[in-house]
Amino acid sequence: MSEEILINVTPQETRIAYIENGVLQEINIERARSRGMVGNIYQGRVSRVLPGMEAAFVDIGLERAAFLHVSDIELKPEEKETGVESRPRMIYDLLRSGQNLMVQVIKDPLGSKGARLTTEITIPSRYLVYVPNGRNIGVSSRIEDVAERERLKGIMNEFMAESRSDESDAEIGGFILRTAAEGADAKSLRQDFDFLRRLWRGVQDRQLDESGVGLILEDLPIALRALRDVLGGSVEKIRIDSRETYHRAMQFAQEMVPDILPMIEHYPGERPLFDLHSIEQEIASALDRRVPLKSGGYIIIDQTEAMTTIDINTGGYVGSKNLEETIFKTNLEAASAIARQLRLRNLGGIIIIDFIDMIEPEHRQIVHETLKRALENDHARTKVCEVSGLGLVEMTRKRTRESLEHILCEVCPTCGGRGTVKTAETICYEIFREVTREARQYNAKQMLVIAASAVVDRLREEDSTSLAELQEFIGVPLKLQADVHYLPEQYDIVLM
Known part of the structure; x- marks a missing residue:
């Protein structure tokens, strides 16, 4: 599978298109006036504790108070060792109004909801994720080779052993080896190890006094995040149509991810970069409810406040054998198309898929496996339940930012979002x-x-x-x- 990343930059917004085998799979948009906050670290102050919800509202200097649930409050390592985490945790035992604490955004504000927070701070680099309050070394589950996992852990243990001569385990923190670390040498890992330690010391130095709330560390701009998170050797080209952003990207790659330097290109062509793969047309199509299938069938995607529903129809596809075979082939094609649409539209939360009823249990199983396989390339975490007797599949997809529709569109002033008007x-x-x-x-x-x-x-x-x-x-x-x-x-x- 060949991948290409196209980065389109204007003063107002940056758009990043992920192309796989010539087909657009994902589009990320960041606007200058409304940059995403996921990954940002803030000093906040608890403004209100809600025992009934086991949560608290935290002022981090934004227009709306952010939300912190008890499950997102990290216990200290010494508390974990004493077995505190096995007992029920009450919000009023952990927080009080007026208390200051360092938090990180894990979900951007969505609709009328404020940002979602955690006290479990994590800072990613190319190969590692630093967990300041941790003490262990973890390895991404996507690195399946046992020998490689042990090699990586061995290298990290050496780094941490060297640091123990000057610092305690609590001061060193913990690390998670990312998927990109597979095959990385000790020198590259050491660079990330040292960089993250320096970055964390800077965060601690910038921590505000007791009276202040606000931003301590802002995550990288979207273009540089895309470079940082490039995985494996499947990416062949990274094209950038802004000379200024290209130079920044080259400087960043030189310092952080030198192995991707040969992939980065400046695109000076007169033809807009996104026209190379008809991306503007794909974005427009991703805002439609109806998605046509090559067979003649189609799927209908409806996004609501509570969930997203997806309906499959045979449409003009009549098949060549019998009704069951026609339905089975339509569902198979729809399963692959749905996985792509979820990424392309960035749909998250609860998703209900209404496959056309299949009589054969084997057909239901094959469609289910096809859907799960198609979701394997999705960077967002997904969970897919079995096909029910009614032909429904319940699934969830982790949501950290607004969907494509919510970024590009607003509620229709005529119908108020109903989708219909009175006759x-x-x-x-x-x-x-x-x-x-x-x-x-x-x-x-x-x-x-x-x-x-x-x-x-x-x-x-x-x-x-x-x-x-x-x-x-x-x-x-x-x-x-x-x-x-x-x-x-x-x-x-x-x-x-």
Whole structure:
């Protein structure tokens, strides 16, 4: 599998496209006015403890207070050794109002919700993740070779043993070897080890006094994060269309990830970088509810406040054998398409997939395995349940930032996010009821109805008889006025 990363930079926003085998798989967008906060470290102050929710609101200097759940409060190493973590933890035993603490953002603010916090600080580099409050060495589960895991742990143990001559285990902290560390030599790991230790000492030096709250360490810009997190040897090219960002990327790579230097290219072409793989068109398609399948079937994706629902339909695909085979092939194709759409749209939280009902248990199992296999390349953590008797698959995908739709779109001012508006007929009948109500309450000589053109046209045509009967019933003449600025459901009744 060949991968390519395209980085499009303008003063207003940076967009990063991840291409696999020539097909867009993921798009990340960071805007200058609303940079993501995941990974940022803050000094915060507990503003309110909520025993009923086992959580607390923490002021970190943002417009909205951030949220800290008891499960995201890390115990100290000495507390873990005494077995405290095995006992139920109560929020009021751990925090009090006005208390200062260092926290890290693990989820950006979503909708009306504030940022989600943790006290378990982690700082990633190319090969390592530093855990200041830890004491152990962990290895990514994606490094499966036992000998390689032991080799890496052995190297890290040597580094930590050398540090113990000057510092205690608590001062040294713990480390996790990332997937990218597979095959890395001791020199490269040592560079990361020293860099992270220096960075953490800088964080401690910048820690604010007791009266302050605010940012202590900001994560890298999205373009440099993309370079830091390049995994394995499957990435062949990293193209950047901004000369300034290209030079920054080269300097960063020279210091942090020198092995990717040959991959980084500046793209000076007149043709927009994202046009090379029709990415603008792909982004526009990712905002549609309907996703066509090559077979002629299609899937429908609906994003709601509580969950995302995905429905599969055979559409124009009729197959060549029998109905069960047609359904099975449509579901198989949909399973792969869904995995790509989840990444592309960055859909997270609870996801319900309504596969077309399959009679054969073997077919259900194959579709389930196909979906899980297709999700293996997803960087976000996923959990997929078995296909239920109703053909439903329940799954979760870790959500750390807004979906593509929420970044690029806003709620429709006409329908208020419902996706539908009342018909002109419905509005006409609402007007009839409101006119009757107003006529009974007030002694008007005439009433003026102002509404959208479609509603006024219906009142003058299909409902003209009903309008005449209403005027006779209330004994007040009605005058109609169309206003092109009125929304379909908007109307006013003026007493004259």
